[in-house]
Amino acid sequence: MPLQRAALALTAVVLATPISAADLEIHGSNTVGASLAPLLVGGYLETRGEGPVTVTETGHANERLVQARVDGKPVEVLVAAHGSSTGFKALAEGRADIWASSRPVKDSEVEQFGHRANLKSLDSEHVIAIDGLAILVHPGNPVTQLSIDTLARIFAGEIRNWSELGGPDRPIHLYARDERSGTWDTFKSLVLGSSYTLAASARRYESNDRLSDDVSRDPSGIGFTGLASVRQSKLLAISEGKAPALKPNQLTVASEDYPLSRRLFMYTPGARTTPMAAQLVAYALGPDGQERVAQSGFISQNPIAVKPEFDDSVPETFQRLTRNYQRLTVNFRFAQGRTQLDNKALRDLERVRQYLEREGRVAADLLLIGFADTQSNELRAQMISELRALSVRRALADLGVRDVAYTGYGHYMPVGGRGSARNGRVEVWIRAR
Missing domain, CATH: 3.40.190.10 (Periplasmic binding protein-like II)
Structure with a gap:
């Protein structure tokens, strides 16, 4: 390989x-x-x-x-x-x-x-690490979650008062990283896209920590930093499309399900x-x-087993499928929406093998569940999701982890908006002891 x-x-x-x-x-x-x-x-x-x-x-x-x-x-x-x-x-x-x-x-x-x-x-x-782009507000701000589209309109200056979002009657103050920052590049790509431009009123920063500290002192403030720089600010949950709003944490960021993971x-x-x-x-x-x-406060790529908390959006069939399993904090993703594993996935294969060895587990304890991004029909989505899971199964077999159970779940349970590449993934579950 x-x-x-x-x-x-x-x-x-x-x-x-x-x-x-x-x-x-x-x-x-x-x-x-x-x-x-x-x-x-x-x-x-x-x-x-x-x-x-x-x-x-x-x-x-x-x-x-x-x-x-x-x-x-x-x-x-x-x-x-x-x-x-x-x-x-x-x-x-x-x-x-x-x-x-x-x-x-x-x-x-x-x-x-x-x-x-x-x-x-x-x-x-x-x-070298996974980070969640953290959306920060003052600790006393009552707003708890935003959609990516709403976030874009805020930073473009189209939404200018917290009262428009269910908060207090205060003008919104914008805090953003500077033009040379990869954090800014990520925010511009994932949030603003080609439809929005950052408002000229935004205060710009070279340092994540200084930005976060200033937001935490400003009841009208909202800003974005890397996850390791939340400090005293309040962290918001973010949603994309019809997917549920998620806060960045060990599972959502490591698996890159959180819509602003990077x-x-x-x-x-x-x-x-x-x-x-x-x-x-x-x-x-x-x-x-x-x-x-x-x-350091970022998310490690060493897999750990976590029991997710399901909300009402998770189908009963999926809850039954995973009832006796925990989820590993790793997703396998693919280059350009195909069944070819990307560079991170190639290294994650070895991490899963090492996890089994370290924890005294065997291949029979694993379950791979493939998902497709949005497709024209259910049958095509099911086929793609199974092929992706099969691709990971074969790659694990090349490392000596053979005959891992796998299935596909079609294009259901998206973690992103319609057409998002993040929807195409293979989750790794391990039998609970």
Whole structure:
């Protein structure tokens, strides 16, 4: 499988090459760089180094140095967190070893970088954590949930008073990330789309934490940040289309069912990745690195079993199907709406295998349930949902997890609006003990 070949290549680099004492530079997302990247670098250096790891400010805003001694030599890692687009520019110019991004690489960036590496390949694209774009208001605001369309109209300035939403008679104050931010790119893509433009009155921020703190002090405020920066603000539930409103939590974000879920990335230049960068990425993707992800306030990709709370929208047939099961906090998703697993899914296969081994479970304990995005008829949706579940079953069999039970549930129980790619998924359930 591609994952196995990539893992072997990465392992070969890690084992064959000692850590260089030269600086490693990570440029890009403030969401990643503010706390997560320094935490991952620190954890990695603790596994390789001698003595304490220190994190210091450089004197420039949103930049930190992580330092340690490895093999008797000083190692210094710079984390510059000025926005996702700045990270791509630094990688393209050869100033960054790793590009930290809170959005996927753009097609234009793939093309621009294509002479060096394919940034969409498994060798270059690494999902290091899952985040939920948090919609924040003042703790005293009585509003508890919004639809994505309503949220877009708020930030476009079409809805200007909280009384229009069942809240107090107060003008709405908008707080938004700056233009260089991957968080802004994600909000613009998932919420504003091509139909809305951010109101000129919005206050713009480079820092997630500062934005959240200011919203928490403003009874009229509403803003958006990464999930790790909720702090003292109040978190709203968000809905898309006819799907139920969801708050971001361990299950809804890890499974990417929450409509404003997003992936956090590290991008590396394929075969030209430096040995130390390869080692750091391998650590970040592994179980120990993912534990650090959880410590940082983001959502780890290490699967855990959760018993979901069903509401009245869940069909009785589905409740019977899953009655004796818990759900793992992982969904398998597909590239471009097909049955081909995407890069994250290829790595999640190994995570499921490791979970079974760690928990003393076997393949017979698993149940895969496939879902289709909206189709022209029920039969076609059922066929697609079963084919997706079968695709995951075969991929698990290639890792030695054979004969897993599977079924399809058609295009019922959507987690997004009509036509949303998030509706096409395979959920993983495990028999309750």
